[in-house]
Amino acid sequence: MNTELSVAWEKVQSMINGFIALLPNILLALIVFILFLFIASRIKAVVKRLTHNRRYARNLGLVLGRLAQGVTILIGLFISLSIVIPTFRAGDLVQLLGISGVAIGFAFRDILQNFLAGILILLTEPFQINDQIVFKNFEGTVENIETRATTIKTYDGRRIVIPNSELFTNSVTVNTAFDNRRLQYDVGIGYGDDIDVAKELMLEAMYSIEEVLKEPAPDVLVMELAESTVNIRVRWWIHPPRRIDDLKSRDKVLSAIKKKLMENGIDLPFPTQQILFHDQTEETDGDRSRQREGWPAVKGKVPKPRRISDSLRLLAQSHTSSDGNHKVDSHSNQS
CATH class of the missing domain: 1.10.287 (Helix Hairpins)
Structure with a gap:
């Protein structure tokens, strides 16, 4: 021991x-x-x-x-x-x-990816705090850029937290990257209206708006001959390029264009649609021996022209006849 x-x-x-x-x-x-x-x-x-x-x-x-x-x-x-x-x-x-x-x-692969992506974002600065960005379905103002995630505040007062690895590997739209921003809108006028006159009136309306920059100058371009309208694209620049300035200028520009065009008799037509029944034809449609509007060309048998009122009358008669047959059948069954 x-x-x-x-x-x-x-x-x-x-x-x-x-x-x-x-x-x-x-x-x-x-x-x-x-x-x-x-x-x-x-x-x-x-x-x-x-x-x-x-x-x-x-x-x-x-x-x-x-x-x-x-x-x-x-x-x-x-x-x-x-x-x-x-x-x-x-x-x-x-x-x-x-x-x-x-x-x-x-x-901790995901955490490390977000950390490294955050470092690269902070170093390269593709966007900065207070920039307004669009990422996928999210749009808002950048609140903070951290090593793990970036937070943005949406325009309706919500906070979105986006992992930095997604921001770094996907496309991001920075709306406030430059001092000026161009906006556009398509205005449809009637086919019977003078295009040159309409374009001149639109330019006058845009130049009258204080928020629209005079340099670069606004412009108007014919973009499409649509089904019921001639579509003219109006484009203008604003400064600063933030969301609130976008909405204010858009409200004033479109209001001024509508008022200017209507004061000078320029039509702003509603979308129109023409409906033809299967057998509705006209006398002046051409050679009735040829297939037209879905009708087969049968020699010696050409459908007669019908009006839409005649077609509606036939439909009503057919409906009434079918109701009568139904009542007769019901009576026979009861017997």
Whole structure:
């Protein structure tokens, strides 16, 4: 029993002596690590200061500052461990971290993708905070760009959180990327109206609107000869290009065009549709020996022209006749 106690006491003394021998190295490692912590905090502050002058770059400075701080602290940890444990090699820890990193990468693949995409978005700045963007079915103002996701506020007061990996790998429309924006609308006039006169009236209406820029100048273009209208496209530029300015200018431009055209007798026709019955023909339709309006061409037997009133009368008679037959059949069944 005494022998076992003496052996245990010797081990404790050996551990104490070893700790005392390592104490100077531990103190030096702590000093080095604290020094690196201070250097890391200063590097973070410098990075934030360097990116502070960039517009809307507060998130970029924060992320880059944290990355620089983390790398500096990791280097300080390697050096401190090498001081405390002389046999320790940084390559061993790097190898261990590499193996662990692969496992972590598979486990947190989506999170890492969003993180890297967020860093790239903050660096390249395809859009910035307060920009108005369109992404798939979402449209609104960019509120914040974080490392994981970007948040936008829709025009009706809702918040949409979009993962950065989707924003980085898909198309995004930035409505406020430039100072000016062009808007357009198709106006239909009647076929009997003078196109040149209508175009001149539309231009006058647009020039009378304060929100419409005079340079670049608005323009009007004939775009389509539709079924019941001649479609003329009006185009104008606005500044600034935000959603509220879009709606205000559109309201004033369309109201002014409608008023101007109606004051000058230009027709704004409703969509019209002509319905022909299967046997409705006219005397002047041409050679009645040829197939026309779905009727087969039978030699010596040409359908006579009918009016729509005659066709309706035939339909009514057919309906009345079928009702009478139905009543007779019902009476016979009852008998």
